[in-house]
Amino acid sequence: MKLITHNMLTSHVKGVTKGYPLLIKATEVQVSEVEFNPEFLSRMIPKLEWGVLVQAADSLGHLNDLPNELAPEHEKDEEFLRRVHRVLLEV
């Protein structure tokens, strides 16, 4: 499962205002190249549960220097988008 899928499935159980994400038990971690799509990424990033992504990536040893907080104007930083791309779609 890619981390973007994991992020979409972040658990919001009824009655709990902030559900905690599904724990990841990885049996195998793979990284595979995916075409970089900055337009899609900049649209996606604001819709992600950012904290969950950082936590998940970290737990798999693929944090890739993602910051804990999203910087303003991150969508103009291609280097940053490429790092998000790696974590979100390639791990």
Place this chain on the structure above:
Amino acid sequence: MKKMKLKELESCLQQVDVFEEPKLLLEQYPTRPHIAACMLYTIHNSFDDIENKLVADLGCGCGVLSVGAAMLEAGFCVGFDIDEDALEICKRNMDEFELKNIDVVQCDVCSLESDSVSKRFDTVIMNPPFGTKHNKGMDMQFLKTAFHMARTAVYSLHKTSTREHILKKAKDWNVKMEIIAELRYDLPASYKFHKKKSVDIEVDFIRFSMK
């Protein structure tokens, strides 16, 4: 990438593998490549709900709709199905076409409803079980889940005979419904109780837009 033509899409989708042993209980039958291609082509060209969008495919089965959506450059597409065997074939299809913008999740679509996925997707596409035989009401359960997940639009196939019922439900759920096409769905005999070689059933291709 240059724009893909309808014919090209259809001929690609003809190479998508389908169920080896369809399961009656899950009402499994493949979405014909021609119908899948027409659906996706319309969604893409008339409504621009695929390219760069986050797309979910509910009850994806062997993934013909997901594969097609990925080919039309969906930002990312997630297929959901309860059946592991179908998902295995789906993954094989993804690999064969070397598509990287797809993922699959094994789960019961009906259990997603109260769960985590509220409004996380732009578009939901599906060819749900029609809700016959042992599955009464399954079509509506799928719809309800889809409305829950989609931010923009849901595309689905439903028996024309259920149109009035769906119209009423859509109104109850405050969703705008537009019938894009009426199709004759040729259902090839895939189960023992099917006496004829194939039957045509009348099916509506519907777009629901979230208000």
